[in-house]
Amino acid sequence: MTTAAVHARLRVTDPARWRALALSWERWAALAGRLAAEFGTRVTAVGGVWRGAASTAATHRLGELRRRLTLFRLHCWLADQAASEFAATLARARALLGHDRAAALALAARADAEATDRLTRLAEAMHTPAQPPPAAGRPDCTTPPADVRRWWSALAAGERNWLLATEAAWLSGLDGLPAADRDIANRLLLDDRRAELDRAIAGATGHDRDRLREVRDGLAALSDRLSDENGPRAYLLSLDIGEEGRAVVALGDPGRATNVLTHVPGMTADLASFGGELARAERVAERAAELSPRSSTSAVLWLDYDAPDFVGEAASARRAEAAAPALRQFQEGLRAGHEGPPARQVVLGHSYGSLVVGRAAAAGGFAADGVVFVGSPGVGAGSARELRMPDGEVWSTTARSDVVQYAAVAPGGLVRDLVVAAGVPVTGSWLAFGRPERDLWFGTNPSDPGFGARVFASDPGSGHVGYWEKGTPSLDTMAAITLGTAR
Structure with missing residues (x-):
């Protein structure tokens, strides 16, 4: 096919058709999940009223059918992932057509080759019997992510599928597993998590029942986002319904992306409020796609x-100190589980989340190429050097109207402000409280020039959560930092 013909075909190609194909596979997976749940109910019922060899054989047969439905589900999700990522890349290639036709065609060609390879391997795996892998060499909770990845890569496709279908709970939190496989393991657990919550709510009262209901509402919203056909495909990398609920969700496959931004939220973040936090992270990725x-x-x-x-x-x-080791392990797992050349990994902490990121970075060996602090109350360090990041890769912004820099003042700084306010006629209050504070509750303000970070501009009226609004300088810079093009 000539270059002109490829160009013409790309111009008329509609990525939405591939997104629709991905959605159809996702719906097949959902249908198979409902059938598998029904088989589970039947297995329990048979065991309760029927005994003997025939009952044992019937129970075994129902269990085998349920396992096959689970394998079908994971094959559907693999096809969904391949079609979704192909659609996203086609959209980026079409966006390039008016600026750099050669780059657009090259990008589309690579996407086509990759999608073809993934779907071909999927077709082969569907005809390969799933079988348990050798027990020797299985990783545990102490195994480094790089070793987890080597173990997983050495397994045959049928062995990986067997583990996903039968031991999803174990695989769901295994750092070093490719994001696409970890997504499947966590999706397989969703129905069980819903059932657990429903049982817990039925036996709870008062405040505990209200808390569980909020977690259930958050889980419902998360499930809706996982099946949403609008926007980039969501990957569920971790889920915990304990306490107020936790989740790790990626938009676009971080295991194949060129750039990966990890957004660590701050105070009051929980499963019930995950939607707003996810939307902020998504805006950075969207702007990055527009810029590059x-x-x-x-x-x-x-x-x-x-x-x-x-x-x-x-x-x-x-x-923050309790969270930092888990964030370090997660970032190391992203690095280990990535396909192809290493991605640029940037970690952004907002509000109290900036302290989590600071603690994780200060320990050294953090698997991040850059860190960004937004609306920070301090990061547990007195200078950028203490974070042990590459030169020029510590960034910070705080809007003039962000209350955090006034509410999270260090005790010593507050005393000095009060002295200045009382001792200087007329202008004392402005000198004391009208400028950003240098000494915050958790250390030097990373947006103070003396800290040594690369401070970037925010809209003065951003407040504490307006940094991600479209058209703001902070959003543009966060996207450029993610891309590695910020100056």
Whole structure:
């Protein structure tokens, strides 16, 4: 096919048709899930009223049918993933047509080859019997993510499918597993998590029941986003319905993206409020795609820690210190599970989440090419050097109207402000409280020039959560940092 013919075909290609194909596979997976749940009910019923060899044989047969339905589900999701990512790349290639036709055609050709390869391997796997892998060499919770990836890659396709179908709970939180496979493991657990919540709500009362209902509502919203045909495909990388609920959700496959932004939210973040946080992360990825269609960007919402709910809790670094090792492990797992050349990995902490990121970075060896602090109350460090990041890869912004820089003042700084306000006639209050504070509750303000970060502009009226509004300088810069093009 000539270049002109490829160009003409790309111009008329509609990525929405591939998204529709992906959605159809997702719906088949949902239908198979309902059937598998019905078989589970039948297995329980048979065991309760029927005994003997015939009952054992029937129960075994029903169990085998359920396992086959589970295998069918994971094959559907693999096809869904391939079609979704192909559609996203086609959209980026079409966006390039008016600017760089050669780059557009090259991008489309690579996407076509990759999708063809993935679907071909899927077709082969569907005709390969699933079988249990050798027990020797299985990783445990102490196994480094790089070793997990080597173990997983050494398994045959049928062995990987067997583990996904039979041990999803174990695989769901295994750092180092490719994101696409981890997504399947976590999706397979969704129905069980819903049932657990329903049982817990039925036996709960008072405040505990209200809490569980909020978690259930959050889980319902998460499930809706996982099946949403609008926007980039969501990958469920972790889910915990304990306490107020936790989840790690990626938009676009972080295991194949050129750039990966991990967004760590702050105070009051939980499963019930995940939608707003995910939308902020998504805006950075969308803007990155607009600025650089040549590269793919995945945005990850890392809500895998117990964020503080009240000011008293947020005044302590304890929750950030508890969260930092898990964030470090997750980032290392992203690096280990990535396909092809390493992605540029950027970690962004908002509000109290910036302290989580600061603690994770300060320990050294953090699997991130850059860190970004937004509306920070301090990151647990006195200077950018303490974070042990590459030169020029510590970034920070705080809007003039963000209350965090005034509410999270260090005790010593507050005393000095009060002295200035009382001792200087007329202008004392402005000198004391009208400028951003240098010394915050958790260390030097990373947006203060003396900290040593690369401070970038925000809209003065952004407040504490307006940094991600479209058209703001902060959104453009966060996208450029993710791409590695910020100056």
